[in-house]
Amino acid sequence: MSESRFKFDKAIWKTVSGIKHGRVMSYGQVARLAGYPRHARMVSKAMSRSTGSLPWYRVVKSDRTLAFEVGSEAYSKQKELLEKEGVRFIAGKVVPLDVDEAVDLDKLLWGPLE
DNA sequence: CCCTTGACTATCT
DNA sequence: GAGATAGCCAAGG
Numbered sequence: 415m416s417e418s419r420f421k422f423d424k425a426i427w428k429t430v431s432g433i434k435h436g437r438v439m440s441y442g443q444v445a446r447l448a449g450y451p452r453h454a455r456m457v458s459k460a461m462s463r464s465t466g467s468l469p470w471y472r473v474v475k476s477d478r479t480l481a482f483e484v485g486s487e488a489y490s491k492q493k494e495l496l497e498k499e500g501v502r503f504i505a506g507k508v509v510p511l512d513v514d515e516a517v518d519l520d521k522l523l524w525g526p527l528e
Numbered sequence: 529c530c531c532t533t534g535a536c537t538a539t540c541t
Numbered sequence: 542g543a544g545a546t547a548g549c550c551a552a553g554g
Contacts, residue, residue, distance in 0.1 A: 419551085441536055452549055458535035459551080473535080481535040488535080 425449055426460035433472040436499045438508050440476040471495040478507040 425448040433439050439447075441454040450456070458481065461470045471492040475481050482489040484506070493503065502509040 422551095445536090452537090453551085454536040455534060455549070456536090456551060462535075470535085475535085476537055492535090 422448075422450060422453075422456070423460045423463055426457055427464055427468060430457075430461065430468055430470065430473060433469055436501055438472050438474050438478075438496070438501065438510075440478075441473055441481070442476055444473055474508055478510075480506075480508075 426444060429444050429448040430439075441457045444457050445451065445453040454476075457473065461468060461473070464470070473481075480489055480492050482492065496508065497503070
C-alpha cells in the first residue's frame with residue numbers, strides 16, 4: 415500500500431470524525447478541509463477503507479441529497495442514522511440544522527422549499 | 529500507457 | 542428544478 419494514500423485516508427478520517435452530531439458536510443467540503451481540494455470523489459473511497467467507526471453518514475452531496483441510489487439499502491440506512499440525530503429531510507434534501515446562528519427556524523420550516 | 533469507474537461538483541439548458 | 546455536460550483525480554484492468 416502506498417504511503418501517500420495512507421496519509422490521505424488519515425486526513426479524511428480525521429476531518430469526517432470532526433463533524434458534529436446532527437450536522438452534515440459535503441464530500442467536496444470534507445476534501446477541502448482535509449487539505450485536498452478537488453478530491454471529492456476520493457473521499458468516499460477513503461471512508462470505505464476505514465476500519466473503525468466513522469460518522470460516514472454525516473457526509474452528503476453538495477446539493478444536500480444523499481449519494482446513494484434512492485431506495486437502496488445504503489440510502490435508507492444513512493437516512494435513518496441521520497434522522498436518529500434529529501436531522502430532517504425535505505424533498506429528499508437534508509435540512510441544515512445550524513442551531514447555533516440560524517435562529518430562523520420559522521423560515522427554515524415554512525420558508526420556500528425550492 | 530490507454531481506458532473505464534466512481535458514496536462528486538459546477539455550470540448550462 | 543431536472544437532465545446533460547464537462548471537469549475532476551486516484552485506482553484498477
